[in-house]
Structure formats: structure tokens, C-alpha cells
Amino acid sequence: MRADQPERTWLCPYAPGTYAWWQVVTLSLTQPGQHLVVVEPDELDDWPAVAAAHGVDAASGTPTFWRRTLYRDAAALARVPLRQITLGGEPVDQAILDQLRKVFPTARISWIYASSEVGASVVVHDGRAGFPVDWLDRETAGRPTLSVRDDELVVTSPYHGAGLAGPVRTGDRVQVVDDRVLITGRLDSDEINVGGSKVSAGVVRGVLTGHPAVAWARVTGRRAPVLGRMVVAEVVLTPADPGGVPDEAALMRWCADRLPEHAVPRRIRVLTEIPVKETLKSDV
Numbered sequence: 001m002r003a004d005q006p007e008r009t010w011l012c013p014y015a016p017g018t019y020a021w022w023q024v025v026t027l028s029l030t031q032p033g034q035h036l037v038v039v040e041p042d043e044l045d046d047w048p049a050v051a052a053a054h055g056v057d058a059a060s061g062t063p064t065f066w067r068r069t070l071y072r073d074a075a076a077l078a079r080v081p082l083r084q085i086t087l088g089g090e091p092v093d094q095a096i097l098d099q100l101r102k103v104f105p106t107a108r109i110s111w112i113y114a115s116s117e118v119g120a121s122v123v124v125h126d127g128r129a130g131f132p133v134d135w136l137d138r139e140t141a142g143r144p145t146l147s148v149r150d151d152e153l154v155v156t157s158p159y160h161g162a163g164l165a166g167p168v169r170t171g172d173r174v175q176v177v178d179d180r181v182l183i184t185g186r187l188d189s190d191e192i193n194v195g196g197s198k199v200s201a202g203v204v205r206g207v208l209t210g211h212p213a214v215a216w217a218r219v220t221g222r223r224a225p226v227l228g229r230m231v232v233a234e235v236v237l238t239p240a241d242p243g244g245v246p247d248e249a250a251l252m253r254w255c256a257d258r259l260p261e262h263a264v265p266r267r268i269r270v271l272t273e274i275p276v277k278e279t280l281k282s283d284v
Helices: 019-030 041-053 063-078 094-103 201-209 248-256
Strands: 008-012 034-038 058-061 084-088 108-115 119-124 145-149 152-156 168-177 180-186 191-194 197-200 214-224 228-237 267-271
Touching: 008 019, 019 034, 019 058, 019 108, 041 063, 058 063, 063 084, 063 094, 063 214, 084 094, 094 108, 094 201, 145 168, 168 201, 180 201, 191 214, 191 228, 197 201, 201 214, 201 228, 201 248, 248 267
Parallel strands: 008 034, 008 058, 058 084, 084 108, 228 267
Antiparallel strands: 108 119, 145 152, 152 168, 168 180, 191 197, 214 228
């Protein structure tokens, strides 16, 4: 932290010892007026009630954490007087930012790209997924330099881990879309080769979660004859979407209108609950 922070009471939903847990705990220990409310793993399903009871007005979580909370009880979440909402740990798409803005129109919504290797390298507050393309290759004293090599995010950071001086290849895939640089997922899992054409699982996931009836999505590749791999997906649907519940064909048409033909999922399975690990991630 390089600037004074307004007094806040933070929710810490992370498992002790994880990188995100250390970030929130360090904030509360080193910055005046940053209080902390910790929820136990068995309280996660009802954390909005705990947060409201203890005056929480700031919370940090993964996109999966926020999606799961909105899916389970958006009304309970809206009763928490949040002034600061932070997302990190997974790719952040426009859909989850827009959903949180709808519930909390006056809160500051931020997403952070951070790791133990390069520290906090990207912090965005403008309500848009990705970061501005003009941040690439910008050298500013005391700040990380961001670049792209072979579709991979590369960070040169003054806050790097031991033995990692200079450019660090993060292993995260990025895509430049108009004036934004989007982080779509891990290089070793994001790319699906469909008959020689490359498909970003993160881009397909973003299209699916952009559907008003989709609360969460996971996109992977599956072996297929002739093509070698095909795109498949799992989704969790919003409980009460006013447009009705879409079937697999409707979701495939939604994707077909927004993606090249080879990137459209060929199978879409509907789950009844958003899966989450103790890291608050879905492994997407």
C-alpha cells in the first residue's frame, strides 16, 4: 500500500496460509484502521449474515466466491453495507463486475492481479474487465512493467520474489481486445486446439457468463474424432432469470452468435451448484 486507506472492516474468507489470506491479514496488521472479520470454512455459505452482524464494509474474494454468493442469496448479500469490493485469484470477466455493480451501485469495485512471484502487479478500479492496453511496456519508477510475449503476461516487478529479478513469465494467457488486455486463464489449460484452430477457454467462458441466465461456467476440451478436440462446457443457471431457463440448444445458439464456429461448445452440462475449492476457486 502506497497511500493512506480509509478506515474499513474487511471480511477475510480465505483459508489460513494462502497467498490471498496473507494479503488481507498483512493489510490489517500494517495499515491503521483496517479491521478484520474472519469467517470459518463452515460459515462460508452464510457469510453475508456474519458480515452484516459485524459491520463489514469491505470484502475480498475470488470471482467464484462472489458468483456463488450471488447465486445462493443475492438479497442477503445486498444487506451487507459494502463500500469496497475486491476480486482476484482467477480471471475476472465483465459479467461478474456488472452483477456486483448492480447490487452495489456506489461501492468501489476493484480487481487485483497478484502472485507470490511478482506481488500485486495490476490493480484496476474502473469497473471494466482487463487493464488498459496503454499500460503495456510502460516503465514507471516503483511500479511493475507489464508486457506480452507469445500471448503470455510477463511482469518485471520491484516486488518480485527471491531469485526472480527481471522479466518473469507468469504462465497466464492474455488477449488484447480493443483497448483492453484480458487475462483469460493459465497457458497450460486455457488453450484448446480444435482441428488446428486455437480456442481460448477463458473467452468462451466469458461469452457463457455473459448470458443473463448463467451464474457460472467452466469450459474445457474433450477428445473428438477428426478434430482431435472439441469444446465442452458446464454451467450453473441463475435460479430465477426473468427470461426463462435456457436449454443446451439455446446456450449453443447464444455462443454461435458471438464466437467462431470452431469455438462453440458442442456439449453443455447443467450443474445444480457452483463448485468451489477451499482456495475459493473453481479451477477454471
